[in-house]
Amino acid sequence: MKLKLPRLVIFSIVIGILLRLIFALTTYHGDLAALVLAGDSLAVKHQFINFYESVFTIGTQGELKLPDHQMTFIYQPLAYFIPGLIYLPFAGVLKGLVDGLLHTNPYLLAGKSLFFPLLIYKLPLILADLGTLFLLPKFFTKKKDQHLSLILWSLNPLAIYVSSMVGQVDAILTSFLVAGLLAFKKDRLYLSIFFFTLSALVKPIGLVLLPAVALYHYSLHRRLLDVVKLVSSGLLTYLLVIAPFLPSQVYRQYTLFAEHINKTLFAGIAISPGTLIPWFFVTYAAILVLLLHRRISPFYALGAALLASLSFTHFHPQWLVWLTPWLVIYLVTTKDWLTPMVTLFSWLVILFSFEPSLTYHLFFGLNLNPIALSSSLASFTPHLISLSRAWIAALLLHFTLQKQAHET
Template sequence: MKRWSGLPSKWRTATFDPVMVGIWSVGLAIRLIFLPVTFHSDLYQVYSRAALAVTSGDWFAWNSQLVAQLVHTAWFAFVRLLLPASGDLWSPTAGVAGLGAQPADIERFLAYRYLARALVLLKLPYLLGDALTGWLLLRLAPGGPRRWLLALWWLNPIVIYTSALFGRHETIWIALLVAGCLAASRQRRWLGFLLSALAAVARFFPAFVLPFYIVSLRRSWRQVLLVLGATTTVWSLIDLFFVVRSGRSPTLTLLGDYPHVRYLVALAVPVGDDTPLALFPLLYVLALCYWIARAPLGVDAYRAIAGALLCTVVALIPVHPQYVVWAIPFAVPVLARNGSGRVIAGLQAGLFVLWLLRWGASVTTELFLPLGQSFVATLPDPQLVAAALIPPAVWQPVVRAAFTGVTLWIGWLVLEEGVLDPSARRERQGELVGGRR
């Protein structure tokens, strides 16, 4: 098909590819099937807090995951106009830490006359996050096999489960992180830093890769110190604002109450005293020291360590299934390049589905509560079915170990291609990136 010659070159569309259109269409159709018929209470919690913020006018009442909550509040302020008779639909206790939405609140929501419309509208930003991330990945790795790259993201069961079934907002922030990497690859390092930092403020996982962004894309160590100082100052001012306003520090709240922080020290070995040695912090500090001392500079190096590190986080800490999607984006361009990578991606997705059984009905069959309690009651509990076939003490450790091994191997492949492979290794040019010696 010829290009439309009457448009400026930067507006012209690429050659029509029916396979790419088919991939986009199939992924969209799958999501549209699941959006109105699946539900998890996390979705209701975040939008109940948004409803409370909109009705009270206090958009900063919830200081945990503030950026993510503000985005949901802004979206809710718009979509509530499309949800008639929804004023008393939301939980008044969803914003109370340690209490949350009550079962009666959730039952009231599930009985809403326009439930299917509500679920589609509330999850729509997550669908857009999926699509935007796919579009950005195609531009981040333009030389790779575009069809496989898109399929491994857009049709990935892990991605579809997270956004369309579970109803989780992870891909919004994944899109920001990938956009930051793309901006850096186009010589817009500060824009890339701001996008990556915003993703880190919104979610837990990007915070781990942000120091590697600063180190990999530095022009001098003085610049690194200035960026770290400015970042610390801005965060301290934000923290102080909430301390003065509500008497609570977001930093101390995260360190004291946020379960993800405790996950970081869950994998530990005894060292002969009362304090066990936490493995993930140990590996993270070793990786950062190596990166500071010896790793190559540049966007490719950053993308490699970001992909490897996110795979390591997902593999080594006890994350819930809705967070596994963080291991996918930077790995997809590498896995799409050859048949073995595509097989490994399929193996990871299959093990993920098996690992869901460990969490039982709450993240599997009960997601279909919008279809009715009577319908869900006819579905067997996957965890009980698996336990009837193989003892949980046998299959759960095996599946978990296999998933961990595959995910760590994917992280190694990403790191190997971007940093360790001699053909991909770039010369270090003093302390400069894209500049003169």
């Protein structure tokens, strides 16, 4: 697809890229330390299979001992493998930076307003973000819709925040989700399953989309064997990638069976003492039933499946970036600006309800210490925060009520 871009679109893309580069150089969050470790383990030391163990030492009783900085690898292999491969040409620059960046107040950033190696560490995330920018226009046939999608993603504050400020691998996950959604739109279901599985190899949330894709196919053709083949193709891909890491005690304990992957199951309906039906299971099952009986748009069913994992969870601010491609497509096709804008406002409220390290303290070169915005928000406006989180649940309901995809 060739796009002849108007000046406004080109201007928006240039501004978006510049913002990403500027914020990448001038902001730092402690979670980026995981990618700093990935750069050291994979790009510098070439520990491609045993990188999960590389940060641990073995105690006298054979127990695993965390290093002083307490940072380890907690996500699936592609969350580190993809950045690690991109870091390879920069191994000489990254060598020796680990100790200076792995602490709460990294000494390598002291007295600086910007730090160029941060751009290297965030480069895989920015590239993934730009990959999403490239894919979004392919959902539309009208030029004006293609152009609007480019403007919206170029200036998307959530995407910029995730890729260039906090430096989270959710940017990579989102690009795989969009690739899978595009393949789904083109009815290339095995390819869609493949990309959704790749997203799950960053963070496992993508696995919830595999049954949805398979049930959509079954609702059209009523061939149970096809359902088994579709889901199996995804699970087999998933198992093949994680297989080399399964012998690792560190991988099993801190990643595969880690407690943090069960966050979506905390909220639920207590049906007896000690027995809880998670709200995620209730809503996810309802989405699958609606999809099976063709009572919900397949496009929105996939988005709702992701929303179900967020709506009843104290989710981290960067997780909402998974849904932003759906919101962009929704806005472009329906011209309903209000719903995405309220969602963005809700995200901002939720963001500022967290500690300042996720907001103004990201700028290491500035001594920003206004009134504690995050603390004040958490203390004085708890109902606004609750309402903002409730809006995400309302968005889930809105998606499940969409019976057909809007024309693109």
